[in-house]
Amino acid sequence: MSIAEVSEKFNLSQDTLRYYERIGLIPPVHRNKSGIRSYTEEDCKWVDFIKCMRQGAGLPVEMLIEYVTLSRQGDNTLETRKGLLVEQRGRLAEKIEELTSTLLRLDDKIERYEQTILLKEKTLKQQPE
Amino acid sequence: MSIAEVSEKFNLSQDTLRYYERIGLIPPVHRNKSGIRSYTEEDCKWVDFIKCMRQGAGLPVEMLIEYVTLSRQGDNTLETRKGLLVEQRGRLAEKIEELTSTLLRLDDKIERYEQTILLKEKTLKQQPE
C-alpha cells in the first residue's frame, strides 16, 4: 500500500505518517527499490494500533516510542512491554472514571439550567409585556 | 482567600490562576484596596468549575471562555449557555465511549501477552539451559 492509501484508510495525513515513523512511533516501513514507502499488512497494523492509542486514548508519544522500541528488540522484552500496557491501562481506567464523574456534574448543571429556564418562563407569563 | 490559599486548595499554580483570569476563563476576581486578589466564595466556585472542565474533562479553553462571557451577560443568555453545555456533554459522552473501547482493546492485548509469556515459559522448561 502506498502512503497515500494508508493516509486515506486511517485518516492520518501523509506528514503525520512520516512523522510517526521518523520519531520511532511506528517501526520503519518497507520501501521499494527507489526508496518509496510500501506499507505491508504488518505496517498497517502498527499504524492502526498507534492511531488508536494516540488519538483514541491519548497515551503519550514517549511511552509509545518506548513500547515500539522494545517490540523491535524481541522476546526478552515481553514482560516489560506487558508492564507498560498494564500501567497505561490503569491510567486509562482512571481517566474514564474522571470523565464519567465530570459527565455527571455536567448533567447536574444542565438540569439546573432547565429548572431556571422553566421558572423564568413562568414568571414572564405572569407579567406579560 | 489569598491567591496562595486558592492555589493550594485547588492545586493550581498562582500563575495558572492569574492566567485563567487574564484570558477570561474565570470572571475578574475581587481585589483589596492595594490591588491584591481576594477570592470570594463565588470566585472559588468558578475556579473549581473551570478546573473540573479543563483538567477533568479537557474541554477547550475557547469554549469555556465563551461560556464565562455569556454568564456575565445575565439571564437572557441562559438558553445559549445551556446549549453549550449540552453540546460539550455530547462530546464528553463520545470521548468516554472511545476510551472505553480502547480500554477493551488494551485488555485484549494484555491478555495475549499473558498467553505468549506462559507459552514461552513452558517451552523453556522443556529445554532447560
Next chain:
DNA sequence: TTACTACCTGAAGTTAACTCCAGGTCAAGG
C-alpha cells in the same frame, strides 16, 4: 529606615505533537 515577603503586570519562553515547506528524485505519459 531597611529588609523581607507576597503579590502585581505585560511580555517572552516552553512543551508536545504535529504541520508545512523548499528543494530534490524517480517513473510514466506525450
Next chain:
DNA sequence: CCTTGACCTGGAGTTAACTTCAGGTAGTAA
C-alpha cells in the same frame, strides 16, 4: 527528451495551554 505528479528529506513553523521572567508595589518586622 521533457513534463507531470507522487513521493522523498531535513528543517523550520504552528498551536494550545501554560510557565517563567524582569521589573515594580505594598505591608510588615527588626
